[in-house]
Structure formats: structure tokens, C-alpha cells
Amino acid sequence: MNLKFKGGHELIYLELDRIKKKAKIATSKSFYKFTSIEWKMLFDKGKEEEQEKLTDGLDDKKFRMSLVLAMMQKGYVLQK
Numbered sequence: 001m002n003l004k005f006k007g008g009h010e011l012i013y014l015e016l017d018r019i020k021k022k023a024k025i026a027t028s029k030s031f032y033k034f035t036s037i038e039w040k041m042l043f044d045k046g047k048e049e050e051q052e053k054l055t056d057g058l059d060d061k062k063f064r065m066s067l068v069l070a071m072m073q074k075g076y077v078l079q080k
Helices: 048-056 060-073
Strands: 002-007 010-017 022-026 035-037 077-079
Touching: 002 060, 060 077
Parallel strands: none
Antiparallel strands: 002 010, 002 077, 010 022, 022 035
């Protein structure tokens, strides 16, 4: 699953593999070069286990929507 978010002048690219629970991110900090991050970094600090259990039961469409909503709360919108 590939997602692109924009917040102000910042772009965030995510590559996610839900089966292997692997995530990569590219931002201006990495000069938009993908770097691996821990799967738990997708969730709120201190709530990782709870949120991971909740999202594990979602299909891809609902999981994607949960990420979009979380990013919207941080000021980012999904780009097509």
C-alpha cells in the first residue's frame, strides 16, 4: 500500500506491507529517500499495542481510512 500526504509544504510518502508489518517513509528530512521505520511508529506513542490490535482486524480500505483520518488530525491530507 502506497500513500502520499501533504501538509503545508511538506510531503510524506508511505510504503506499507501489512502482511509483513513493514513500513518505509520518505520525507524532506531524508531528501525523499525511503527509510525503514518500525511498524509501531504508525501508531500513537503509548497506545501502539492497542491500536495495532484494532487495526489488524480491519480490511485494507478501512486501515487506509484510519491512517488518513489520523494524518488529517496532524494537518496532512491524502494526495492522489
